[in-house]
Amino acid sequence: MISIDRDDPARSDVHQLLSEHLADMFATSPAESVHALDHSALSVPSITFWTAREDGGLLGCGALKLLDSPAGSPVHGEIKSMRTTASARGRGVATLMLRHILADARARNLERVYLETGTEDYFAPARRLYARHGFTECPPFAGYVLDPNSVFMELRLQANHAGLLPAQ
Structure with a gap:
């Protein structure tokens, strides 16, 4: 059974996965x-x-990542460092992780979750995953700038002030 738990990014196997992730990002973009x-x-x-x-x-x-809010408590978050090991690809791990992150964001009463991913073909599976879960393209957020190599996406989680129901 697959379990998702808080962990230490410096843990040796995680550190290695994150190093591979960074190497791929620099090789691709x-x-x-x-x-x-x-x-x-x-x-x-x-x-x-x-x-x-x-x-x-x-x-x-x-x-x-909780994003700064002018009112004090965060209302927006950003998904960072989604990565699946090569041996686990195609097993639904990314979907499980994304659902877990979104459940946590909802539990924190965040209104929106954002992400940045690449435009290259290498990132097409990630873009499809996010789109399947309701993310749509948006302008740059939280200090990002327009970049032909970046796609910015958002998902609205909470009801707006007009009284709409929360997104599912």
């Missing part, structure tokens, strides 16, 4: 368009980091 975080950047208090494991073996990881 220009350096100025790589927004992936290393294990130390994922260890800050504003980021919650999880791993998916089966019988102790690492299958993947993902994180939720």
Whole structure:
């Protein structure tokens, strides 16, 4: 059975997966368009980091970064460092991780979750995954700028002030 739990990004097997992730990002995109975080950047208090494991073996990881809000408490989040091990691809691990992150965001009463991913063919499966879960393209957010190598996406989680029901 696959379990998803909070974990330490500096843990040796996770550190290796994140290093592979960064290497792939730099091999696929220009350096100025790589927004992936290393294990130390994922260890800050504003980021919650999880791993998916089966019988102790690492299958993947993902994180939720709380974005600054002018009113004080965060109302938006950003998905960071979604990655599945090569041996776990095609097993639904990314879907399980995404659902877990979104459930956490809903539990925190976040209104929106954003993400940035690449435009290259390498990122097409990720874009399809996010679109299947209701994400739509949006303008840059949280300090990002327009970049021909980046796609920005958002998912609205909470009701707006007009009284609409929360997104499912």
